[in-house]
Amino acid sequence: MKVIHTENYEQLSRQAANIIGAQIISKPNCVLGLATGSTPIGAYKELIARYENGDLDFSEVTSVNLDEYCGLTPDNDQSYRYFMNTNLFDHVNINKDKTNVPSGIAEDPEAECERYDRLIEELGGIDLQLLGIGHNGHIGFNEPDDKYTKATHIVELGKSTIEANSRFFASYDDVPKSAITMGMKSIMNAKKVLLVASGKDKQEILKKALYGPITPNVPASILQLHPDLTVIECQ
Ligand code: PGA
Numbered sequence: 230m231k232v233i234h235t236e237n238y239e240q241l242s243r244q245a246a247n248i249i250g251a252q253i254i255s256k257p258n259c260v261l262g263l264a265t266g267s268t269p270i271g272a273y274k275e276l277i278a279r280y281e282n283g284d285l286d287f288s289e290v291t292s293v294n295l296d297e298y299c300g301l302t303p304d305n306d307q308s309y310r311y312f313m314n315t316n317l318f319d320h321v322n323i324n325k326d327k328t329n330v331p332s333g334i335a336e337d338p339e340a341e342c343e344r345y346d347r348l349i350e351e352l353g354g355i356d357l358q359l360l361g362i363g364h365n366g367h368i369g370f371n372e373p374d375d376k377y378t379k380a381t382h383i384v385e386l387g388k389s390t391i392e393a394n395s396r397f398f399a400s401y402d403d404v405p406k407s408a409i410t411m412g413m414k415s416i417m418n419a420k421k422v423l424l425v426a427s428g429k430d431k432q433e434i435l436k437k438a439l440y441g442p443i444t445p446n447v448p449a450s451i452l453q454l455h456p457d458l459t460v461i462e463c464q
Pocket of ligand 1: 265266267268360361362363364367
């Protein structure tokens with residue numbers, strides 16, 4: 230595990246963009262595992278700037294996102310598909326047909342979970358998976374539990390996640406209570422994992438995840454077992 234301490238959010242974002250950019254340059258047709266949440270936004274801005282400067286080319290990149298809220302259509306401005314379009318995809322030359330976000334409105338959610346895992350497998354797995362971390366240690370929407378779930382699955386969101394995410398919605402009650410999330414198998418099988426954590430409020434859970442016991446009660450703690458994990462943090 231490599232931990233990079235940065236001075237501030239801008240530095241964190243540039244360092245994260247360095248690693249993602251290096252991945253795209255070294256393998257133009259790479260599969261990027263992407264994340265939503267507020268932490269990666271700065272890195273996405275950096276990547277857009279580098280694309281605009283002519284330093285990065287996304288034309289051969291494929292992306293797979295970690296998760297999506299159940300019940301939100303792609304054009305809902307709180308959906309993670311909408312987030313990815315507005316924060317990254319609309320501003321770079323990625324082929325939208327090669328961007329994948331699990332569907333939160335599939336008629337058969339179980340079939341959608343299976344489809345998503347099959348897709349990742351057919352793509353040959355993920356080259357670089359970007360992750361944020363929730364205050365409860367979640368990665369994607371893998372919430373604290375007494376077991377790890379390997380496959381993409383539907384999850385009931387925990388109270389602290391709903392509370393944290395309610396800042397983006399009109400009220401707590403408006404936050405979807407379930408989501409579809411990539412499971413631990415696809416995340417742990419990614420060739421590289423990049424975890425970003427910003428703010429004093431993330432320090433305690435980050436310490437638990439990186440140096441505490443490996444337990445599904447702190448889902449991110451499993452990353453200690455990943456052979457190529459980079460963590461970038463700032464307080
Ligand atoms: P945040 O979310 O980047 O908005 O803090 C991280 C997460 O919940 O995974």
